[in-house]
Amino acid sequence: MEIGKPLRVIEAVPVPETxxxxxxxxEKETV
Amino acid sequence: xxxxxxCTCITVNRLRQHHGVVCTxxxxxxxxxxxxxxxxxxxxxxxxxxxxxxHKSTSRKGWxxxxxxxxxxxxxxxDHMQPWSGPAxxxxxxxxxxxxxxxxxxxxxxxxxxxxxxxxxxxxxxxIVSCFERLKRDMERYEPQTQKLLADLLFYSPxxxxxxxxxxxxxxxxELTGTIVECEMGYRSEFVTPQKMYLLLDIDKLYQVTSYLxxxxxxxxxxxxxxxxxxxxxxxxxxTNIMKLFGLDFELRLKYNPQFHRxxxxxxxxxxxxxxxxxxxxxxxxxxxxxxxxxYMEESEKFQFHKYPSLSTILEELKNDTSNIAYLxxxxxxxAARHRRSRWIGxxxxxxxNMRRDHIASFFENYADYLLSFAHFNCMLSEKANDKINxxxxxxxxxxxxxxxxxxxxxxxxxxxxxxxxxxSKEHPSLWFKNVYPYFExxxxxxxxxxxxxxxxxxxxxx
Numbered sequence: 001m002e003i004g005k006p007l008r009v010i011e012a013v014p015v016p017e018t019x020x021x022x023x024x025x026x027e028k029e030t031v
Numbered sequence: 032x033x034x035x036x037x038c039t040c041i042t043v044n045r046l047r048q049h050h051g052v053v054c055t056x057x058x059x060x061x062x063x064x065x066x067x068x069x070x071x072x073x074x075x076x077x078x079x080x081x082x083x084x085x086h087k088s089t090s091r092k093g094w095x096x097x098x099x100x101x102x103x104x105x106x107x108x109x110d111h112m113q114p115w116s117g118p119a120x121x122x123x124x125x126x127x128x129x130x131x132x133x134x135x136x137x138x139x140x141x142x143x144x145x146x147x148x149x150x151x152x153x154x155x156x157x158x159i160v161s162c163f164e165r166l167k168r169d170m171e172r173y174e175p176q177t178q179k180l181l182a183d184l185l186f187y188s189p190x191x192x193x194x195x196x197x198x199x200x201x202x203x204x205x206e207l208t209g210t211i212v213e214c215e216m217g218y219r220s221e222f223v224t225p226q227k228m229y230l231l232l233d234i235d236k237l238y239q240v241t242s243y244l245x246x247x248x249x250x251x252x253x254x255x256x257x258x259x260x261x262x263x264x265x266x267x268x269x270x271t272n273i274m275k276l277f278g279l280d281f282e283l284r285l286k287y288n289p290q291f292h293r294x295x296x297x298x299x300x301x302x303x304x305x306x307x308x309x310x311x312x313x314x315x316x317x318x319x320x321x322x323x324x325x326x327y328m329e330e331s332e333k334f335q336f337h338k339y340p341s342l343s344t345i346l347e348e349l350k351n352d353t354s355n356i357a358y359l360x361x362x363x364x365x366x367a368a369r370h371r372r373s374r375w376i377g378x379x380x381x382x383x384x385n386m387r388r389d390h391i392a393s394f395f396e397n398y399a400d401y402l403l404s405f406a407h408f409n410c411m412l413s414e415k416a417n418d419k420i421n422x423x424x425x426x427x428x429x430x431x432x433x434x435x436x437x438x439x440x441x442x443x444x445x446x447x448x449x450x451x452x453x454x455x456s457k458e459h460p461s462l463w464f465k466n467v468y469p470y471f472e473x474x475x476x477x478x479x480x481x482x483x484x485x486x487x488x489x490x491x492x493x494x
Contacts (some may be wrong), residue, residue, distance in 0.1 A: 001075070001138040001151040002049040004215025008033045009053075009131050011064040012071050012208045012220075 034065055039339055054130040064210065068125040071207040073218055076151055076200035077114060081193075082379055084273065085114050112470045113277060115223045117210065129212050129219040136212065136219030139205055144231060144284075144306025146167065153229075153307075154286070155199040155235040159362055162196050163240045166383040175353045177391060181382060183340045186244040186258060186407050187431030189265035193363045195381050201270075202229040203279075212476035215491070228279050230270060232309050233286040233319055237262060242462075257328035260321050261433075267311060272412035276467075276474045285317050300375075309474050311342035320415035341435035343442060347390040399439065400458045408460035415480060421449045421456050 038054040045488050053062070077085050110116040119128035121135035129136025144152045171176050185191050185213050186473050210219030245255045268282040274281040287309045289297040295315040296302060302313050312318050328334055380394075380401040404420055411417045419425060420442060448454055455461065461468045 001140065003051045003138060003140060003217035003219065004043045004049060005038065006035055006051040006053050007213050007215060008035055008133065009064050009068050010211050010213055012069065012211055012351065014208060015068045023112045029213050 032065065032423070034062055036404070050134040051217075051219050052134050053212070055132055058131075059440050060247075071211060071213075071218065071220075072204060073141055073205055073207055073220075074143050074145075074153070075137070075139035075205055075223070076153060077225075078198055079201045079325060080198040082464050084112060085277075086112055086466040093187065112466065115205070115225055118218075118221050119223075124299040127210070127221075129210060130222060131212055134219075137205075137207070138215035138217065138219055139207065139223065141201075142216070143204075143304040144305075144308045145179050151200075153200070153202045154231045155232060156202075156286075157232040158199045158229075159196050159232075160236050160240060163382070165244070166195060166381075166465075167243065170381050172296045172326075173391065174352055174354045177349060180340075180345050180348055182247040184434055185382070186241065186248060186250070186344060187339055189258075189262040190406050190409065190432045192240070192262055193266060193269060194402060195383070197379065197381065199332075201229075202231055203227065204229070212428060223275075225279055228274050228277075228281045229284055229286050229308075230266065230269070230281070231265070231286070232258065234263065234268075234321070235286070238293065253324055253328055254333070256321050257325040257334075258326040260317070263311065265319070265345065268413070269409060273410075273467075275412075276471055285311060285314050285360045287314055287316065309414055337432055339429050339435050342402075342439035346392060346395055346399070346439070349395050352391050354391075376474075401463060402434075402439070403436060403458040404460050404463040406436070407458060408464055410466075417475060417480065420451075420459060422458070423449045 035053060036057045040054055040056050040058045059355075079085060079103070079169070080173070119136045121128045121130065121133060121487070123135070124130070124133060128134065134357065140151075144153050146152045146488045149157060170181060185195070203225040204227045206224045206226055207218055207220040207222065208224070212219040238255065241262065243254050245258070250258075262387070263283065263285070267281075271281045272282070286307050287303075288307065289295065298309060298313060303309055309315075380397045406428070407422045410419075410422070410428065412423075421444065422436065423444070427437060429437075444456065448456070464471075
């Protein structure tokens with residue numbers, strides 16, 4: 001299979017697409 | 032951004048530049064890999080044959096297979112029915128594949144539907160045509176009457192035509208991960224995961240095949256179109272069912288030449304993937320015009336009262352053939368010929384395999400076994416109840432197979448044998464598809480579709 005001259009050497013590390021974790025609600029400050 | 036220097040040497044490494052080998056003279060320092068946060072999509076072909084699917088240990092190996100896949104018995108990560116499993120492996124040196132200075136790794140290219148070099152070309156129709164060209168040479172040696180009988184069977188039966196294809200390429204869209212050497216036209220990678228399988232065909236070439244068979248029988252063009260379309264649909268169904276075993280989707284794509292059909296606009300985007308090939312159901316010529324011809328023919332009187340070729344009648348008539356009788360007298364009782372006859376079961380028997388060493392009638396019995404086994408396997412793949420031992424237990428599928436087989440099987444087996452669960456008939460797929468069938472059983476067991484695999488049915492303690 002002809003793939004031609006080499007251009008670059010890479011490391012493909014797929015990052016799993018995860019839903020952003022919702023930040024826990026801050027407790028209301030009591031005065 | 033590149034991390035390699037372009038090679039300026041003319042003499043050193045000149046020959047291996049097309050395999051993406053990095054030149055040590057121009058890149059003397061250590062190469063720092065660039066990190067890419069996603070998998071890379073590419074395309075490559077895998078060799079496929081009916082008996083072994085993607086299994087490589089029994090069929091011929093190309094140099095790319097040596098680079099890609101461990102030999103059987105080595106390593107646990109490799110599933111030999113799936114040559115893409117596990118990391119790439121270098122046959123020549125003890126290093127991690129792909130090494131930039133070596134030619135190892137899983138090869139793939141970045142363009143869909145590339146048709147240039149034949150062994151790695153994405154279009155499989157040339158391979159199909161070459162199988163039939165060989166068959167054509169062999170068939171012309173027989174008497175005209177025999178030629179007619181065999182052509183009649185091949186013409187109407189998509190099963191027989193598909194079985195005649197010994198090996199072809201399936202194109203897959205793959206995701207590459209791990210270390211990758213990116214090159215001008217493609218990649219060498221550490222891991223490869225197929226996402227979807229494609230078969231690219233040129234319907235003109237399939238039409239050539241069927242029109243050659245139809246010419247002997249004086250068929251008209253509409254009938255040839257009808258038979259070609261049925262063949263295409265059959266291949267689509269068959270491969271869709273087989274690819275389920277590997278957990279892959281399948282799509283059949285047909286070549287479309289916009290220069291000849293100017294009234295249609297070429298589709299782009301995912302439909303054509305930048306190539307000349309369109310999915311069967313998006314094809315403006317095949318799915319509209321040729322399908323209408325086929326549907327019309329199916330409804331027409333010609334096919335409503337059509338009698339498909341019958342295996343038992345063909346066998347009877349082939350006994351009158353005298354085309355290679357002189358040759359047979361000399362060779363049929365030689366040790367080699369007797370040995371060849373004794374090991375028929377399990378080896379593929381296509382019509383081009385006969386080689387004039389057997390009389391066509393005795394050869395046809397073996398051929399019919401393999402043909403019925405292939406047809407039986409097709410039923411098993413598409414049905415949910417897969418524990419039927421004999422093809423006679425299924426409803427009559429003459430129209431789907433394109434030949435009549437009931438009389439042939441009824442002559443061969445008694446009713447008692449058909450119903451007997453423990454006697455495996457001579458044309459059971461487990462005897463002929465030795466690599467695919469156990470894999471198929473595993474698949475059924477994992478899905479809970481089949482109750483008991485055929486090999487464990489005989490319990491020795493009970494006897």
